[in-house]
Amino acid sequence: MRRPEKEIETSFKKISRRGMLIGAGQVAFAGVLAGRMRYLQVEEADKYRLLAEENRINIRLIAPARGQIFDRDGTPIALNEPSYRIVIVPEDSDDIHATIARLSTLIELDADDLNRALIEIERSPPFLPITLADRVKWDAVAKVAANSLALPGVTPDVGLSRRYPTGASFAHVVGYVGPISDYDLERIEDPDQLLRIPRFQIGKVGIESKLEDTLRGKAGTKSVEVNAVGRVMRELERREGDSGADLQLTLDHKLQSYIRTRLGNESASVVVMDVENGDIRAIVSTPDFDPNLFVRGISVANYANLRDNDKRPLASKAVQDAYPPGSTFKMVAALAGLESGIVDPNETTYCPGYLEISDRKFTCWKKVGHGSMDLTDSLRESCDVYYYDLALKVGIENIADMARRLGLGEKHDVPMSAVSSGLTPTKEWKLIYRDAEWVIGDSANAAIGQGYVLASPLQLAVMTARLATGRAVSPRLIKRIDGEEQPSGAGEDMGIAPENLREIRRGMFAVSNHRKGTAYSSRIAAEDFRMAGKTGTAQVRSSIVNNAEVPWEQRDHALFVDFAPFDNPKYAIAVVVEHGGGGSSTAAPIARDVTLQALYDGTPPLDAYPEKDRFIIKERQDSIERQQNPLPVGDRGQA
């Protein structure tokens, strides 16, 4: 069959025409595509470039190493130590639950931690490592490493965490760190980015908390490139932060540890202060606690034990508790009398065992009375009547003024938690806070350190140091920050007449060196190291009873302050034993041991003690030696 030529010709024309039309349409559409491309890539380029950068770059913080804390000899108190964790990367594990089950047969897994981990696994992208066990021991790490084939996705990981190698010794001073809480964060204005890191460790108590900003350091940053699912592909830029400043404390870990052991089970506190520059050589409260327990998060049971203990292990008694200073306040009253010119040190007051003031009988601790007393005698034998009489003559304003000059009623600037300002009462104070007129009896009570007067052990140590030097010594706890020496606490001369101070010191010397002194039995025999002290007994109840007959919590607090050596004072010491009974029987022996330990910078020779005490002292020294250096019992494992 042959087609007509004409028809074929027309057909071709049509095909060509329509082909052209189709082609034109196609090219036109290509033009539209080019226009769209131009729009996206040229006109909107900046917007999309920005979006692409946002897509890929993630800024991450690098936590700085926290500043470490050392004692005055460089013995570490707070360190950053590698801590081992066991982590699982869910995407690398074929069956998470089976793997965890196998792991739990190898190492101990805490049920709470495990539940938290399982929740995190659900919520996190599969490539993020999730912690299964924190702070595991090295042998657990070794076990996991050895069984890695059976534990797909499980690896040991190392990070820095705080450790307090001296354990409880510095718990109250240095405090501890712990994971930041929402409550912490709320209280901080304009918080550092670092604090936004979940479970970032910050100081919670003590120096760790007070010097948090110094210790924390500055965060570094790194920009990382992440892919679509958030996996880090590479690091683009890294800016290292500054690690926190290291602290050197004025404390001496040997002395601190000795005092802890010496105090034993007492609920007590001791402050040892260098009178020359105010350095706190030791500041101990007992009982104490292991701060390492808090770093990870203390268990409810452990915490309840600490909280409900009658002896309040968590309290930093040396600075946060204020006690009636008792007879240790008598130096203040006496000095106030001398400085005001009202009291002549050689004038005597007769003590019949009581003094009647406005129809009320104020008794002396010695019911039969002391007889005639001058100032030195009154300190030596701690006669109350002498001070009732003195208070009536001198007046509370003079006494309060002297108390303040000696650092009582003042909140000393030490970086510890809940530092107490004590209380030095005045007439205005009573009017404002007690809504009552000051009566003359209040002055009498104040003069013997009872009634409203309150002082912390730290304040008593400062008071003693100021009496010993005549300078306004103030306590210093931080010796160096990042190697830089901090200002000394030596202080200026207080402008107290030296002969008046000498009278007071003579009285204090008699307390522990005169046969009739209240602390004569706790004297120091070594000629060069003799101490001058003062006993104190703070009444917990109003009536005087025999301490041995009442329950522990109703017994009097026993206090003792001293400085030594008498001729060339080096240390001022304050000891408070809660419910310890009498100052001379309980506090003074402790103070003597601590004083000698400080002066000899170690265990003192027995001949520093009076001859008849040496046998008992030797036994105590040996016992303390044993407690501080326990013999190894088998393999104690890794701490």
Add this chain to the structure above:
Amino acid sequence: MSYLEYRVQSVSTGWRKILNLHWPLILVLMAISGIGFLMLFSVAGGSFTPWAQTQMERFALGIVLMFIIAMVPIWFWRNMSVLAFLFSLALLLFVEFYGDTRMGAQRWIDLGFMRLQPSEVAKIALVMVLASFYDAIPVRNISRPFWVAVPVVITLIPTFMVLRQPDLGTALLLLITGGTVMFAAGVHWAYFASVIAAGAGTVFAVFQSRGESWQLLQNYQYRRIDTFLDPASDPLGAGYHITQSKIALGSGGWTGRGFMQGTQTRLNFLPEKHTDFIFTTLAEEFGFLGGSALLLLYVLVIVFSLFAAMRMKDRYSSLLVIGISMTFFLFFAINMSMVMGMAPVVGVPLPLVSYGGSAMLVILSAFGLIQSAHVHRPRGNP
């Protein structure tokens, strides 16, 4: 209907055939494929594995196939048209029962060394059978209802089979391809006007049926349409492809971020980066200049093909070339529209650039047919 029906002058034979190949077209195809290798190398992070090398091997195979097909006279292929069409239907029927499931659709036949996508074959076979149909029927019958109905049925058979897979994109492509050949053959305007009106009605019905018992499309297809209409509504879910793709393109700017410097692609913000979304890599790394260069190459392919078609003086050849170039056009036009947020994500590869053996071999074979028509057209005086 032998070749002698036409005004035979001379036809290339022997070695002259090679000389008379449409070499510019071949060079453009090679350039496009070269860009593809480069991009596959880049998305693999600067590596020939796993994609670039395989793609090059397939390209080599495809080029050989193209030359073989080009050397065989076009009238042989015309005579094979119906057979080819029946073969493609058989393949579609085969995947209906034994197909390999990928992306929730039955589309592949695993041949061992590659996966064959029967719908690709069907596109070319449809063009062949329609071209041979119009070659066979008298010109005056072209617009008569019966003679219009026949090619419509021929087009609808593979369309429905593809739609059942379900592959909406390819089904639409088949419809448009069939329509293009009919239009080029000279079917009356009125038919197309009424089909377009009916199409609009269908779109309306599609949207109406949503959520009803007679729902016409799969849920995922509706979702894709939704996200196409408003990609921002679900930036991390279904709209993710489009949003990230636009970010990649846009961040390329004029000259791009440099070879292998595209962060969007390299960091996996784009899924399917080596297949359907490979254009975004090119646009991100070589910018507007790179993207429009590729577009220009594609336009050259179309222009070369259409000009060749007009010189063929043989209805089968002309319609075949117009149909094939339309198929090729639809590939890149739809793919580019999709990545630029102008069309829903329908799973159409970028021809010769996207990784995929099936499309590469089918496209190069189709250009073999174009070459054959070009080589064997009558030239000059006897």
